[in-house]
Amino acid sequence: xxxxxxxxxxxxxxxxxxxxxxxxxxxxxxxxxxxxxxxxxxxxxxxxxxxxxxxxxxxxxxxxxxxxxxxxxxxxxxxxxxxxxxxxxxxxxxxxxxxxxxxxxxxxxxxxxxxxxxxxxxxxxxxxxxxxxxxxxxxxxxxxxxxxxxxxxxxxxxxxxxxxxxxxxxxxxxxxxxxxxxxxxxxxxxxxxxxxxxxxxxxxxxxxxxxxxxxxxxxxxxxxxxxxxxxx
Amino acid sequence: xxxxxxxxxxxxxxxxxxxxxxxxxxxxxxxxxxxxxxxxxxxxxxxxxxxxxxxxxxxxxxxxxxxxxxxxxxxxxxxxxxxxxxxxxxxxxxxxxxxxxxxxxxxxxxxxxxxxxxxxxxxxxxxxxxxxxxxxxxxxxxxxxxxxxxxxxxxxxxxxxxxxxxxxxxxxxxxxxxxxxxxxxxxxxxxxxxxxxxxxxxxxxxxxxxxxxxxxxxxxxxxxxxxxxxxx
Numbered sequence: 001x002x003x004x005x006x007x008x009x010x011x012x013x014x015x016x017x018x019x020x021x022x023x024x025x026x027x028x029x030x031x032x033x034x035x036x037x038x039x040x041x042x043x044x045x046x047x048x049x050x051x052x053x054x055x056x057x058x059x060x061x062x063x064x065x066x067x068x069x070x071x072x073x074x075x076x077x078x079x080x081x082x083x084x085x086x087x088x089x090x091x092x093x094x095x096x097x098x099x100x101x102x103x104x105x106x107x108x109x110x111x112x113x114x115x116x117x118x119x120x121x122x123x124x125x126x127x128x129x130x131x132x133x134x135x136x137x138x139x140x141x142x143x144x145x146x147x148x149x150x151x152x153x154x155x156x157x158x159x160x161x162x163x164x165x166x167x168x169x170x171x172x173x174x175x176x177x178x179x180x181x182x183x184x185x186x187x188x189x190x191x192x193x194x195x196x197x198x199x200x201x202x203x204x205x206x207x208x209x210x211x212x213x214x215x216x217x218x219x220x221x222x223x224x225x226x227x228x229x230x231x232x
Numbered sequence: 233x234x235x236x237x238x239x240x241x242x243x244x245x246x247x248x249x250x251x252x253x254x255x256x257x258x259x260x261x262x263x264x265x266x267x268x269x270x271x272x273x274x275x276x277x278x279x280x281x282x283x284x285x286x287x288x289x290x291x292x293x294x295x296x297x298x299x300x301x302x303x304x305x306x307x308x309x310x311x312x313x314x315x316x317x318x319x320x321x322x323x324x325x326x327x328x329x330x331x332x333x334x335x336x337x338x339x340x341x342x343x344x345x346x347x348x349x350x351x352x353x354x355x356x357x358x359x360x361x362x363x364x365x366x367x368x369x370x371x372x373x374x375x376x377x378x379x380x381x382x383x384x385x386x387x388x389x390x391x392x393x394x395x396x397x398x399x400x401x402x403x404x405x406x407x408x409x410x411x412x413x414x415x416x417x418x419x420x421x422x423x424x425x426x427x428x429x430x431x432x433x434x435x436x437x438x439x440x441x442x443x444x445x446x447x448x449x450x451x452x453x454x455x456x457x458x459x460x461x462x463x464x
Contacts, residue, residue, distance in 0.1 A: 010427050011437070013268045014399075015259025017429075019251055022273075027247025036245045037280075041254075041271040044427070048269075071409045072428040073416070111409035130409075145430060167246075177303045177343035177362075184305070195242050195276070196304040197249075198377055205243070 001162040003029055004038040004056035008049055008067035008077050009144060012041045021066050021149055028153060029064070033162030044068055049080025057084065057139055062160065064153075067144030069131040071111030077141060078134065082118035085137050092117040095132045098125050105130075127151045166211040168218035170204045172225040179204075182224050190217035201228050233394040235261055236270040236288035240281055240300035240309050241376060244273045253298050253381055260385060261296070265394030276300055281312025289316065289371055294392065296385075299376030301363040303343030309373060310366065314350035317369050324349040327364040330357050337362075359383045398443040400450035402436045404457040411436075414456050422449035433460050 005025050011017045022039045029036050037060060042048045049068070056063045068077030082089040095115040099105045102125065117123060117134045124133035124141075129148040134141045140156055142149045172179065176198045183204070187194055191213050195205040204221060208214045237257050243249045254271045261268050269292060274280045281300070288295045300309030314321040327347040331337045334357065349355060349366045356365035356373075361380040366373045372388055374381045404411065408430045415436070419426055423445050427437040436453060440446045 010425075011429055012255070013258055013271065014262050014439075015255045015257070015268075016437070018255045019271075023244075023247045023250045025247070026245055030246050036247075037275060039245065039251075039273040043269060070428075070430065071412060073412075073419070074427055111412060114409070177346070180303060180305075180343060187305070193242075195306055196302075197243055198302065205248070207246075 001034045001062065001160060002037050002060045003034045003062045003064060003160065004040070004060045005029075005036055006049070006052055006056065006063060006065045007039070007041045007144075008044060008065065008080075009041070010044050010074070012067075013043055021144065021146055024146070024150065025064055025066070025153065028157065029160055030165060032157060032160045033164045034062075034160040035162075044074040044076055046076050046080045046083060049077055050083035053081055053084040053139060057137060061138065063139045064142065065139060066142045066149050069133065069141070069143045071114050071131070075113070075131075078113075078116060078118065081134070081136065081139055081141055085118060085139070087118040087120070087136070089116045090119045091115050092121065092123055092132070092134075094123045098123065098132065099130070103130060124152050124155055163209050165207050165209055166214045167205060167207040168214050170206070170218055170221045170225065171201050171228040172204065173201050173228050174226050176202045179225065182221065185224075186217050186221055189220065190214075192217045233266040233294065233392060234269050234292045235266045235294045235296060235392065236272070236292045237261075237268055238281070238284055238288065238295060238297045239271070239273045239376075240276060240297065240312075241273070242276050242306070244299075245275055253376065253378055256378070256382065257296055257298070257385065260389065261392055262397060264389060264392040265396045266294075266392040267394075276306040276308055278308050278312045278315060281309055282315035285313055285316040285371060289369060293370065295371045296374065297371060298374045298381050301365065301373070301375045303346050303363070307345070307363075310345075310348055310350065313366070313368065313371055313373055317350060317371070319350040319352070319368070321348050322351045323347050324353065324355055324364070324366075326355045330355065330364065331362070335362060356384050356387055395441050397439050397441055398446045399437060399439040400446050402438070402450055402453045402457065403433050403460040404436065405433050405460050406458050408434045411457065414453065417456075418449050418453055421452065422446075424449045 121134040121136040192208040197203040353366040353368040424440040
């Protein structure tokens, strides 16, 4: 399953906030076997949200959108998603009922817009906050507050299940430029994908859908490069 | 100046790495007066890099690309950028000369591809590492290793200078849904943009190009909401 993640928020584009929601979602999606192909941050603007969500839903199997839910003027994600799928934004009866029953809210007291979702969307309750999420045409709309986002993602996590990917890491003290021959060899001999990530040491990451193959490739690499013992 | 940031790397899409390069770049670009409109992470694939860079260079005044420079098989950013602008990837004489003179490298010992840049690109020396960066048709290509990326960005930072934006933050203990009237009023009375960021408290961020106007809007808000003293 190929997935795109869209994170909404001027505070991300201003560099005020580090996008830990994106890395958390990527990790969880990868763990379920989904492959994240894009992570894009867009401003709090309906037209930008609609355009990117629309492009990605045409291209990928699912789109996960986070941020910009709530009652204030800069919470525009539901309007953007509704525009992307050509639906009206309507007061959602199930959302209202959930907020009344579980949240203890009285409908008249809820801020305007809180229970508005794209028409006929599936409502996702916000167990850690107020503003509900939604699923519509393969687009999963989650809040931006991390605790709320995480709890809501778990409600739909199994919908992203795919073929599991196994990974192993080998850390080496050799310079990246000297490893080219071994990287070529390991990819020729085993059905794995190899990533090379330089830093103080070079981290080689092997991944693939056959755990034995990935393990054998890692064992081969450990024999053929100067290994730095893992810290974990 | 409207800018897009493209971060390249499977490790970001797998959630192995939090994208602190993106938030650092966004903050620095905002400080120079540039407005970041998109931050997108793409996989280590030439076609994906080329496609996104090409789309963004048509839409924005500049594109900053980070990651995927170096000698290994998954360092594909220069090839992607060359494809985006329809230029060949060539061994760059100035890059070779710089590496020889400043890096102490002997050309024959450099790993294949290290000094390859899009034809006729401006070379950016890597003062903290090896692989050079490049500027070509408004696309700034920087390394992914944070120290190397930061040092190289500073070489070109002034090229992003624009109208300075001033910001003030007011933190309030009131719930976001109760603030709607004051948020409407402050935007009606002052020429500022207001962002509302919920968390334990709600952070209201005011920004605009007229410092006095932003300061007056912040003073007005401080009088009209229950303020939580700033920690900083």
